[in-house]
Amino acid sequence: MNEENLPLVPQDENESSPTVEEILPPGHKSGYVAIVGRPNVGKSTLMNAFLGEKIAIVTPRPQTTRTRQLGILTTPNYQIVFMDTPGIMKPRHKLDEFMVETAVETLEDADVILWLVDSSVPPGPSDREIAAQLSAVITQTPVILGLNKSDLLKPEEVIPRTEAYRELLPDAKxxxxxxxDGLGRxxxxxxxxxxxxxxxxxxxxxxLTDTYTRDIVAELIREQIMLQLRDEVPYGVAVQVDEFKERPNxxxxxxxxxxxxxxxxxRILIGAKGAQLRRIGIAARKEIEAFLGQKVFLELWVKVVPKWRRDEKALRRFGYSSS
Ligand SMILES: Nc1nc2c(ncn2[C@@H]2O[C@H](COP(=O)(O)OP(=O)(O)O)[C@@H](O)[C@H]2O)c(=O)[nH]1
Ligand SMILES: [Mg+2]
Known part of the structure; x- marks a missing residue:
């Protein structure tokens, strides 16, 4: 723990003291920072890196993040509430619609908008669309353009690439x-x-977050499914934890x-003699144990809900609905 993270008010260990008035230094800053951008630019990676904890799942596949997730960074001098969002793209079904709405609504709640792009590739149509949306809000809410993945840029690409993105939203820092890598972070x-x-x-x-532990656990399971299954299969997967109990041992x-x-x-998820599901379970259990700092016994049950991504009721049940 570095000095910056030390609690400002020394806490008496024997006393949980919610009544103690927080003393903050003059000029203490705080606010909500929306992290937006197209899928796969590194939004969740960045939030986890700022927090030093894995709150949001990360995979090399686009559209990994489905809901808005808070990551709270507190130091003596400031508190930043990061809002990680699903990528902004063209919706194909109700789940996509929910994801895009979530990202766009988050903009309205933000004190600062952090627009991330992948600097290792030139701007694409979705970057242009997002820039157009942001140019409408930048007069009210400051926007920072974060050109991520600089580690993948060749030196001679730096200037033209940076300029190509900056042109899309000239008023942004x-x-x-x-x-x-952490360079520039x-x-x-x-x-x-x-x-x-x-x-x-x-x-x-x-x-650190407002997400329930069991929802983070469900996400860690879904992360392994995203990592281990190919093609379309993982995009149609939802995970819900229905039992979470500490045993006497x-x-x-x-x-x-x-x-x-x-x-x-x-059938694909379970695999021959259950081998695929077992691999997913073992990998997810390791992640969950690292997250909880405790030994975990994990059981997974695979169930079919036809076309749930197009079904309002199922979406609500799985937590992918704002109403
Ligand atoms: N080379 C490189 N890869 C990155 C960087 N940041 C994120 N990634 C990778 O990009 C992929 C997508 O990251 P993720 O955080 O899930 O993106 P999101 O969809 O915007 O949340 C993952 O494979 C990350 O490991 C970076 O700075 N450099
Ligand atoms: Mg993400």
Whole structure:
């Protein structure tokens, strides 16, 4: 723990003291930062890197993130509430619509918008569309253009690529950085802090997210499914944890349902003699144990819900609905 993360008010260990008034330094800054951009530019990677914890799942596949997820970074001088969002793209079904709506609504709640792009490739049509949307809000909400994946850029590409993106939104502050390597990341964080308004802490200093532990566990299972299954199958998967119990020996027993859209997807997920599901379960269990810091016993049940991505009721049940 570095000095910056030390609690400001020394806490008496024997006393949980919610009544103690928080003393914040003068000029304390705070606010909501929406991380937006097309799928796969590194939004979730960056949020996890800022928090130093894996709150949001990350895979090389587009459209991994489905809901808005908070990541709260508290230091003595500021509190940033990052809002990781699904990528903005053309919707093909109700789940996509929900994902895009989520991302767009998040813009309205933001004090600062962090627009991420993948600097290793030239701007594409979705980057242009997002830029057009942002140019309508930049007069009210400051936008920072974060050119991510600088580690993949050749030196001679730096200037033309940077200019190609900057042209899309000339009024935005910008920075080239790498979420993965960390180059430029601290400078980006400083840029965000400089842009934030003065304000109070919105969340307790030790709170990292508002997502329930069991929902993060479900996401960690879905992450392994995204990583281990090919083609379309993982996009039709939803995961729900339905039992989460600590046993007397300290092991956590978790039972989760994995919903798929078709019978043949269920067969693929389970694999020959259950081998595929077992691999997914083992990998997910390791991730969950790292996250919880406890031993985990994980059971997965695969169930078919035909066409759930187009079904309002099923979407609500799986938490992919705003109403
Ligand atoms: N080379 C490189 N890859 C990155 C960087 N940031 C993210 N990635 C990779 O890009 C892919 C998508 O990342 P993710 O955070 O899921 O993107 P999101 O869809 O925008 O949330 C993953 O494979 C990441 O490991 C970076 O700075 N450099
Ligand atoms: Mg993501």
């Amino acid at each position: 910008w920075i080239l950085f790498s979420a993965r 601290d400078e980006l964080l400083q840029m965000i802090v400089d842009t934030l308004p003065e304000g109070p802490r919105y969340y307790p200093a030790d709170q 300290g092991t956590i027993y978790i039972s989760a349902n994995v919903f798929v859209e078709r019978k043949n997807h269920k």
